[in-house]
Amino acid sequence: MMSYIALRDFSYAYTHPKKVLDNINISIEKGSFSVILGPSAAGKTTLCLAIAGAVPHYFGGSSAGDVFVAGMNTQGSTMQHLALTVGTVLQDYETQLVTMTVEEEVAFSLENMGINPNEVAISVKETLLKVGLTGYEKVLVTSLSGGQKQRLVLASVLATNPKILVLDEPTSALDPEGTESLYRLLGQLNKEQGITVLVVEHDIASVLPHAHQFILLENGKLLASNTPENVLTFMASNQVYMEAIPPLWQLKLALECDTNYQFEPWRREQDAIAELHHRLQEGANKNA
Amino acid sequence: MLELRKVHFAYKNQSHVIHDVSLTVTPGEFLAIVGRNGSGKTTLTRLIMSLIKPLRGDILFQGNIIPHCTPAKMAHHIGYVFQNPDRQIFHDTVTAEASYGPKQLGYTPEQTATFVNDALAVTGLSELANAYPLTLSKNQKQRLTIASALAMQPKMLILDEPTSGQDARQRDQLLQLLIKLNKQGTTILLVTHDMDLLSACAHRAIVMAKGHKVFDGTVAELFQDVLQLNNWGLTEPAALKISRQLAAVDVKPTTSISELSHHVATLFRRG
Numbered sequence: 001m002m003s004y005i006a007l008r009d010f011s012y013a014y015t016h017p018k019k020v021l022d023n024i025n026i027s028i029e030k031g032s033f034s035v036i037l038g039p040s041a042a043g044k045t046t047l048c049l050a051i052a053g054a055v056p057h058y059f060g061g062s063s064a065g066d067v068f069v070a071g072m073n074t075q076g077s078t079m080q081h082l083a084l085t086v087g088t089v090l091q092d093y094e095t096q097l098v099t100m101t102v103e104e105e106v107a108f109s110l111e112n113m114g115i116n117p118n119e120v121a122i123s124v125k126e127t128l129l130k131v132g133l134t135g136y137e138k139v140l141v142t143s144l145s146g147g148q149k150q151r152l153v154l155a156s157v158l159a160t161n162p163k164i165l166v167l168d169e170p171t172s173a174l175d176p177e178g179t180e181s182l183y184r185l186l187g188q189l190n191k192e193q194g195i196t197v198l199v200v201e202h203d204i205a206s207v208l209p210h211a212h213q214f215i216l217l218e219n220g221k222l223l224a225s226n227t228p229e230n231v232l233t234f235m236a237s238n239q240v241y242m243e244a245i246p247p248l249w250q251l252k253l254a255l256e257c258d259t260n261y262q263f264e265p266w267r268r269e270q271d272a273i274a275e276l277h278h279r280l281q282e283g284a285n286k287n288a
Numbered sequence: 289m290l291e292l293r294k295v296h297f298a299y300k301n302q303s304h305v306i307h308d309v310s311l312t313v314t315p316g317e318f319l320a321i322v323g324r325n326g327s328g329k330t331t332l333t334r335l336i337m338s339l340i341k342p343l344r345g346d347i348l349f350q351g352n353i354i355p356h357c358t359p360a361k362m363a364h365h366i367g368y369v370f371q372n373p374d375r376q377i378f379h380d381t382v383t384a385e386a387s388y389g390p391k392q393l394g395y396t397p398e399q400t401a402t403f404v405n406d407a408l409a410v411t412g413l414s415e416l417a418n419a420y421p422l423t424l425s426k427n428q429k430q431r432l433t434i435a436s437a438l439a440m441q442p443k444m445l446i447l448d449e450p451t452s453g454q455d456a457r458q459r460d461q462l463l464q465l466l467i468k469l470n471k472q473g474t475t476i477l478l479v480t481h482d483m484d485l486l487s488a489c490a491h492r493a494i495v496m497a498k499g500h501k502v503f504d505g506t507v508a509e510l511f512q513d514v515l516q517l518n519n520w521g522l523t524e525p526a527a528l529k530i531s532r533q534l535a536a537v538d539v540k541p542t543t544s545i546s547e548l549s550h551h552v553a554t555l556f557r558r559g
Binding site for chain 2 (some may be wrong): 002038039040066091145146147148151169172173175177178183196202205219241243244246247248251254255257258261269273276277279280281283284
């Protein structure tokens with residue numbers, strides 16, 4: 001299958017010669033849910049900006065290699081053209097908010113695309129419902145909490161029906177409930193509407209139930225790009241960015257080390273509870 | 289040390305966001321305030337710092353009523369670290385930034401230099417003393433705002449969601465720093481969503497819900513009633529959730545993954 005997003009020998013420096021991304025090769029399939037991981041200054045945000053075309057079109061700098069998005073080479077395209085396919089939620093989400101009220105914010109990009117007012121009104125209503133901001137239509141954007149602003153930016157992006165969603169730390173201002181609900185929504189959009197999701201997230205536990213692919217970067221280099229199970233195992237066995245391994249997998253890896261058992265690749269706490277309960281019960285029954 | 293007595297507050301043209309909140313903080317405590325987005329956590333800390341004034345009720349710090357104080361006077365006693373470090377950094381070097389507070393408080397240049405050097409050392413920023421703050425990473429900026437607060441020799445430190453947007457390594461470093469400061473005698477009030485962080489460092493927790501204080505007790509007490517915890521929009525740490533649901537197969541409840549792993553491994557060996 002041809003990759004929907006592909007980076008081929010891609011390197012980038014905001015200021016030459018300091019490379020922020022160094023010879024990156026990544027393939028992301030259409031309809032997948034991928035997560036970019038890595039410590040600060042790994043190049044995660046730059047990777048998102050490269051897929052959105054802001055690198056190099058907005059930031060300049062120097063680059064080598066290619067970035068392909070839905071068949072387009074981003075170098076030969078424009079940010080405006082790429083934005084029809086790629087919806088981006090920036091890490092500094094407040095810089096994306098430009099209007100006075102919530103409904104104006106969602107309508108803004110649609111109006112710029114020349115969509116008629118009736119369709120804009122319907123789309124505003126639908127997307128605010130999706131992100132849980134129904135009832136906030138007339139509320140001033142400045143009076144929203146950080147979490148509400150993050151959801152509003154997502155609504156504004158979703159309203160344009162992107163094929164690819166790129167989100168840079170979209171839950172940094174959300175409470176645990178808000179985080180779970182946002183990833184449930186992204187998981188739904190991915191499964192039901194086939195939207196390709198690419199997200200930067202520090203909290204691996206929150207994306208583990210939804211992800212198909214983990215991309216691990218450090219100091220601008222690609223360390224691993226594979227299934228979540230394989231990348232977590234890689235992190236543990238190579239002692240790379242161990243602090244980020246979620247508690248669920250810390251438990252699995254510690255138990256495998258201590259007991260010689262191999263456990264399933266747990267995605268949710270319920271997976272661990274079910275398997276451990278079954279095995280411990282089995283052991284107790286044998287002894288009885 | 290700090291006492292709130294039936295404090296009410298509302299922003300202009302809005303319904304009350306803080307209702308009848310009373311609480312006390314004793315010296316040397318490590319207290320966490322948790323709750324959903326919009327539950328009033330940040331507003332409560334802004335009231336304590338005298339950045340906003342209560343509509344009713346009293347806030348006392350060491351017996352003095354805070355609403356009569358200016359934010360500058362409160363800064364003599366309490367260091368405040370905003371959620372977004374960019375909102376409180378305005379000097380052109382790390383040293384100048386951390387020196388601003390002690391200078392404003394009237395410390396001599398020698399005292400200021402000593403306090404700043406100590407604060408940069410404890411936050412691991414000594415090597416960046418001459419760096420331009422806006423070129424720092426978010427974690428370094430966050431540590432700079434903590435250093436700036438510490439340089440003022442506060443008795444208490446208030447931090448509003450300091451781990452938001454930090455990677456796992458930085459979060460662990462910050463956690464160790466806060467534990468160290470608390471052991472050295474600094475009273476800490478931490479606003480957080482991170483329940484693993486809370487269970488790793490706080491002695492006591494306050495839960496805010498729709499502007500009300502709905503819980504005030506030890507962290508162990510907070511995790512006793514899971515349904516109530518979920519009603520407040522909070523989650524138990526993963527180790528506690530897993531261990532509780534394995535009680536039927538003799539697993540003891542714990543908030544620590546290493547304890548849980550050790551215990552389950554022992555059960556496997558017995559089996």
